[in-house]
Amino acid sequence: MPRTLFEKIWQPHTARTYGTRDLLTLDRVFLHDMTSLPAFETLRERNLAMADVGRTLAVIDHTVATAPGRTEETYPVMAPTVRAFRREVTERGIPLIGLGDPAQGIVHVVAAEQGAVLPGMTAVCGDSHTCTNGALGAIAFGIGSTEIAHALAYQALWLPRPKSLRVTVNGVLDPWVSGKDIALAIISRFSTDGGTGCAVEYAGSAIRSLSVEERMTLCNLSIEFGARIGLVAPDDAVFSYLEGRPRTPKGAAFDAAVSAWRDLASDDDAPFDKEYAIDARSIAPMVSWGTSPEDAISIDGAVPDPGTARDRSQRSRWERALVYANLEAGKPILGTPIDVAFIGSCTNARLSDLRAAARVVDGRKVAPAVRALVVPGSSGVKRQAEAEGLDRIFRKAGFEWHESACSLCAALGPDVVGRGKRCASSSNRNFENRQGPGSITHLMSPPMVAAAAVNGAITDVRTFA
Amino acid sequence: MTSKLTSIEGVAVPLLWDNVDTDALVPAAPHKRINGGGRDRLREVLFHEFRFDAAGQLKPEFVLNVPQFAGGPILLAGENFGCGSSREVAVWALLDYGFRAVIAKSFAEIFEQNAYKNHLLPATVDAATHARIVGELRRPRPPQMSIDLVARHIAIDDQAIGSFSADEMGLEMIVQGVDEFALTAQYVPDIAATQRRLTEACPWLADR
Incomplete structure (x- = not known):
């Protein structure tokens, strides 16, 4: 019976079936500072122990500051949460990559860099962007805090079969x-x-x-x-990406793994x-105009007219989005002035993203009214970028160069865009207030953010570069 | 979370937007301000940016602030309710505010699962049923809705409106007042056997 890649991973990980749900066993559980504490509380309330601490890894990334020299205490609002998280994972013996650790970074970036997610695995984390590492040929997905508790207690989850x-x-x-x-x-x-x-x-x-x-x-x-x-589906590019990473199998074990992975x-x-x-x-370079990721158009396109919406509810959503984003229907998106340029997040802050943006920025200056910042996806990415001189390119152009964390993607730390301010962002969500109260977000690729930073307005990187 | 729940009755609050996201439900800024305040303070931040203006004053036009809908236990939404983050505070905030059910044309997956786990009913209705409910809500005085979780039926002022769909196991957990932790405990040997089998075939799954 021919099977999909997904079935080849899901089926052997299924321990039981109950109606439309499968009890899926989990190879890895990743934890971070924002959503884990309620899960530990649930474990305590139910007097449940962790099933397999060796399959867990904790990272501090969501609620911390990114300014140079930051510590857990730099952002006092969330410092108690970070401290409590660190204390609890340490007491439980969960391996922790915290601030100051050379491997620190955004959990999904770190998980891949460490080789902690491998092809054919099932992996979960209390963050919806856990799906990032499906790129390695794994079933990786985000879960809520009650599910984290269940995953830690049983190393398995009941899931509707997708x-x-x-x-x-x-x-x-x-x-x-x-x-x-x-x-x-x-x-x-x-x-x-x-x-x-x-x-x-x-x-x-x-x-x-x-x-x-x-x-x-x-x-x-x-x-x-x-x-x-x-x-x-994982291929040679994935296998060579993984080879030699800290948690990847070595030598003959790696070769054996690769030959099995070829069937995935x-x-x-x-x-x-x-x-x-x-x-x-x-497909042209894309930019979002509204308040849902589906509100995206080609860079040479126009802000849509609600009169052309597919139905009444889309029409009213577009009307609200236009008001929120302070845009006019029918006008080109090109040339819309921006206030902030953000290169960061688990979406687009890996080394290749920084290289691509630096090529656009090289020898140019950020527009005077724009605050531009680079927040590398991990401390490892930051070091490597510095070794290549990318930080000098960005700084010379007028970009701020930060420590790694989630930063402006979710505004859970101190970094915010500001009310009524417009941000060209390499992140993933353009929801209302996502980058802080009143923030207006335009999603785009890192080179597009770089071009917008220099021009002070949304720009077509194809003609700019 | 241990009591059975077979029916939900009261006023339905119409928030008929599509794609209501988790940042709308619980925006980061006010949530950070009550950090450490516990789940019983989440009612303060639910839909914060829509309920309050920048100066902290109530926005009278937002549906949750309309007196006739105050205290309604059922939220009526559009499509793709709860999209975005996995943050379970989105569900806890709805519960803390007093909601027991959300009726929508569709839900985002992680939100829906989080809802079941906290016994907030995510009831999915088809477009025709949705339209009938919206029509009934246009009355001057908001009608009483009742949701029968066992029969999966929705009625307004004792008149049947239509049925809803829900995940079988999730609905059962709400109706019986149980959760899956106890169920899973019975299957620990199955989990262990599955892991053993996987590890024999693929040792790297357990290597660390």
Whole structure:
């Protein structure tokens, strides 16, 4: 019986079935400072022990400051939470990558860098962007705090069995079109709940041509497509990405793993519940205009007119989004002035993202009225970028160069955009107030953010660079 | 969380937007201000940016601030309710405010699972049922809605409106007042056997 990639991982991890739900065993549970404390409370209330501390890893990233020299105490509002989190994971013997640790960073970036997620694994974390590491050919997904408690207690979760959806992107991409643009194109075309209830497999020649880091960006945005799980079949690019990482098998064990991982692909005639396709050549650099990730258009497009909405509820949502974003229907998005430029987040702050943005910035200056900042995805990314001199390029242009954490993506630490301010952002969500009260977000790729920072306005990186 | 729940009755509060996201439900800024305050303070921050203006004054036009809907235990939403983050505070805040059910055309997945685990009913209705409910709510005095969790039926002023769908196991947990922790405890040997089998075939799954 031909099987999909998803089924090849899900089925052997299923311990029991109950109606439409499967009891899925978990290979890894990642924890961070924002959502874990209630899970520990649940364990205490129920007098439950952790099943397998060796399969856990904790990272501090969500609620901390990113200014140079920051510590757990720099942001007093959340410092008690961070302290309590560190104390509890330490007492429980959970390996912790905290501030000051050379491996610290955003949990999903760190998990991949450490080789803590491998092809064929099931991995969970109390963060919806856990789907990022589906790029390595794993089933990785975000869970709530009660689910964290259950995962820690039993190393398993009851889950509705997802439907399978394949999104195929064939063709050659424009050099300025990245994983971010593909994701925004998919979400804008098939809507922000187009993948709800599905495990999404991204396939096709354009997907195979993406670097592993770009696949991470693409899979990261699966949740913005409604899907808890997004994945790509692992290939040689993934295997060489993983080789030699701290938690990756070594020597003969690695070779044995790779030969097993080669089977992790959907069989040719495997049936999918749903199939979508996009022509790679039809995708231009994308930018969001409104307050949902589906509100994204080509950079040379116009802000849509609510009169052209598909139905009344979309029309009223667009009308509210236009008011919130302070934009006029029918006007080009190009040239919209910005106040803040943010390169960061688990979506787009890996080394290749910083390199691509630095190439655009090199020898130029950030527009005078713009606050621009780079918040590397991990401390490792930051060090490597510094070794390559990228920090000097950014600083010379007028960018701030920060320590690694979630920062302006979710405004859970001290970094906020400001009321009524407009941010060109490499992050993942453009919801109202997402980047702080009254913030207006335009999602785009890191090179597009870089171009916007220099011009002080939303810019087409293809003609700018 | 141990009592059975077979029906929910009261006023339905219509917030008919699509894609109500978790940052709308619990925005970060006010949530950080009550950090450490516990789940019983989350009612203060639910829909904070919509309930209050920048000066902290109530916005009278927002539906939760309309007196006739005050205290209603049922929230009526549009499509894709609860999209965005996995943060369970979105569910806890609705419960703390007094909601026991959300009726929507569809839910975001993580929110829906979090809702079941806290016995907040996520009831999915088809477009026709949704339209009928919206029509009934246009009366001058908000009608009484009742949700029968066992029969999966919705009625307004004792008149049947339609049925809703819900995940079988999730609904059962709400109706019986139980959760899956006790259920899973029975299957610990199955989990262990599955892990053993996986580790034999793929040792790297357990390596660390």
